[in-house]
Amino acid sequence: MRFSKTLMAGLIMLAGVNAFAQKKSEKLEKLEIEMFPKAKDGFKQVYIQLPVAKNENDLKVEFFAVTKKMVDCNKYFLMREVKTHGLQGWGYSYYEVESNGEAGGTLMACPDQKKTKKLVTLKQEIVRYNSKLPLVFYVPKDFEVRYRILRPDAKMKSAVQK
Numbered sequence: 157m158r159f160s161k162t163l164m165a166g167l168i169m170l171a172g173v174n175a176f177a178q179k180k181s182e183k184l185e186k187l188e189i190e191m192f193p194k195a196k197d198g199f200k201q202v203y204i205q206l207p208v209a210k211n212e213n214d215l216k217v218e219f220f221a222v223t224k225k226m227v228d229c230n231k232y233f234l235m236r237e238v239k240t241h242g243l244q245g246w247g248y249s250y251y252e253v254e255s256n257g258e259a260g261g262t263l264m265a266c267p268d269q270k271k272t273k274k275l276v277t278l279k280q281e282i283v284r285y286n287s288k289l290p291l292v293f294y295v296p297k298d299f300e301v302r303y304r305i306l307r308p309d310a311k312m313k314s315a316v317q318k
Contacts, residue, residue, distance in 0.1 A: 192243060192250055192292050202301050204291040209305075215285035219303040221253040221278040221295055226271045232261035234278040250292040253278060253299060282306065 187205045195201040209215060221238060236255040243250060259276050283291070285305065293301045 187290050189290050189292055191246055191248075195294050198297060199294045200297050202293050202295060204293075204301070204303055206285060206287045206291070206305075208287045209285065212285045212287060214308050216282050216306040217285050217291065217303055218280050218282045218306055219251075219291065219293075219301055220280045221255065221293070221299050222275045222302055223257055223296070223299045224273050225257070225259060225276045227259075227261070227274050227276065228269065228271050229266040230261040230264050232259045232274075232276045234259055234276055236278070238278060238281050248289060248292075250294065251281070253293065253295040255296065255299070257296065257298065 187203070189201075189203055192201065204217070204219070206217065221234070223234070225232065234255050235258040236253075239252045239254055240249050241252060242248070255278060291303075295301060
């Protein structure tokens, strides 16, 4: 009798964990990126899979192509840009980072001339949020893509009239 109660409790817990895992996995659409081109030499393909969210039309995704560089006290940024390409026959877009890692920066005098390894970014891009489509990027091998989800402020504000 005691064994059957323990068994029953274990089965109920297992069912609960399984239901939780299924619900958790339902948050992401099935990702398919096979139709995107292979990365060319010196590049790698990376992607972002966004979870299903309420009111996706209100959300945006801000992404940054970044690499680490030895820099001084100045503020640095990567040169060049991210190009958007259409995937022929699919209506999807993908992004290609066109940068050789060349950086520009401010020209402040750095008294100690000390250099440290820091992240240097390309100008950020903002795109619409769509959990049904992956965000696919082609970046140089020593780059990575970082992102954040932008959400609107809950309270709408008014501009001030002069």
